[in-house]
Amino acid sequence: MVHALLTNAPGGGIDYRDVIIEEEEHDLVLSPLYTGICGTDRGIVNGSLNFAKNPEKSDYLVLGHESVCVVRDSSNSQFKEGDLVVPLVRRPGNCPNCLIGRQDNCSDGNKKEAGVTGKHGFMRSRFNEDSQFVVRIDDPYMEKISVLTEPLKNVVKGFEVIETISKRSVYAGADSSFTNKNCVVIGTGTEAFLYGIMSSEYGFNTALTNRHPLSREKMDLISDFSLNFFDYSTDIAYPFKSEIDLVIDTSGDPATVLKFLRLMNYNGIFLFFGTNGKAPASSINGNDIDHIVERNITIAGSVDAAKVHYIRAVKYLKRWFKSLPVESIITGEYRPEYTEIFKKKPEDEIKSVIKWGE
Numbered sequence: 001m002v003h004a005l006l007t008n009a010p011g012g013g014i015d016y017r018d019v020i021i022e023e024e025e026h027d028l029v030l031s032p033l034y035t036g037i038c039g040t041d042r043g044i045v046n047g048s049l050n051f052a053k054n055p056e057k058s059d060y061l062v063l064g065h066e067s068v069c070v071v072r073d074s075s076n077s078q079f080k081e082g083d084l085v086v087p088l089v090r091r092p093g094n095c096p097n098c099l100i101g102r103q104d105n106c107s108d109g110n111k112k113e114a115g116v117t118g119k120h121g122f123m124r125s126r127f128n129e130d131s132q133f134v135v136r137i138d139d140p141y142m143e144k145i146s147v148l149t150e151p152l153k154n155v156v157k158g159f160e161v162i163e164t165i166s167k168r169s170v171y172a173g174a175d176s177s178f179t180n181k182n183c184v185v186i187g188t189g190t191e192a193f194l195y196g197i198m199s200s201e202y203g204f205n206t207a208l209t210n211r212h213p214l215s216r217e218k219m220d221l222i223s224d225f226s227l228n229f230f231d232y233s234t235d236i237a238y239p240f241k242s243e244i245d246l247v248i249d250t251s252g253d254p255a256t257v258l259k260f261l262r263l264m265n266y267n268g269i270f271l272f273f274g275t276n277g278k279a280p281a282s283s284i285n286g287n288d289i290d291h292i293v294e295r296n297i298t299i300a301g302s303v304d305a306a307k308v309h310y311i312r313a314v315k316y317l318k319r320w321f322k323s324l325p326v327e328s329i330i331t332g333e334y335r336p337e338y339t340e341i342f343k344k345k346p347e348d349e350i351k352s353v354i355k356w357g358e
């Protein structure tokens, strides 16, 4: 018997209760210490994500794909009780990408995603896990912050996609760096902050943007990370002197995306990351296509990430933890009983987490 946060996908709903889950045997038994809540969890709970799916023969889905866990029991000599690990979200199907550990690039859609599609997630007091699908956290001081490994691994992959695209022409400045290059990240949520920090790490002049002003707390954090912010709904806008070389969208809003696509520099890269199936349509015109073609602009999408990106994400977090206030990205901590947190996003949330156990 475990305590678990359950939904019934894709219809939605949320319940915290005791349940008996029949599981496969694996070499690790894990318990979550912290699990993160993101827009996907809220979308599943409010029934707006059609792709969410219960595991086969189950009439519920355990939520949760962002977590840091403690090893409770191990039959693998590489892990012992008390070790900290982050489990991977996606599990491979049988396509060629899945077979080489790149289920993030699954080519037939037959992968599973813990807490999202066809596999129970991590919001339960105990579960069995296969050690090939975990990455280790070797610093106990990083216990809480490691819950950001999962959202950060998306950013590590996103930048790998950007690097791959950037090889098609000279993309860096004449001094070989990105210090005169501009990046705009659309949105001011968890992924936007993490993309912003990474962009700044690469050397881009980086600004986050949204359609409204931000609270003093968020503005202070933006400044702590040496980022800029502009509210694109006002005239007091764009902070840089030249056009945008890199746009990363975390909003999934078509009208906003088009607005920034029209501001892109030659050889610009536009990375689609955010998704919002409910956003209203917006139309692209002939001038937009001319702009994209004549300026060699590349538009790409990026989803999820592989184990290699989780491992790099842990390294970035470890370094940032020493030099930046990354723990401030976690703006709220709740108990699993407080299921309201799945229904309403707190004002000024960046990342809300659930604390499990004592």
Ligand code: NAP
Residues within 6 Å of the ligand: 038, 039, 040, 154, 186, 187, 188, 189, 190, 191, 192, 209, 210, 211, 250, 251, 252, 253, 256, 272, 273, 274, 275, 276, 302, 303, 304, 350
């Ligand atoms: P989040 O915290 O909800 O962030 C979304 C951000 O977009 C919020 O700051 C929101 O601002 C902003 N936004 C919404 N509409 C906007 C608009 N028209 N103009 C400017 N900003 C706008 O979510 P998250 O966890 O950071 O994730 C970001 C997105 O990525 C979500 O859509 C999520 O589903 C998606 N995602 C994708 C992947 C992937 O692998 N591709 C992985 C994880 C998540 P307000 O709060 O002010 O509305």
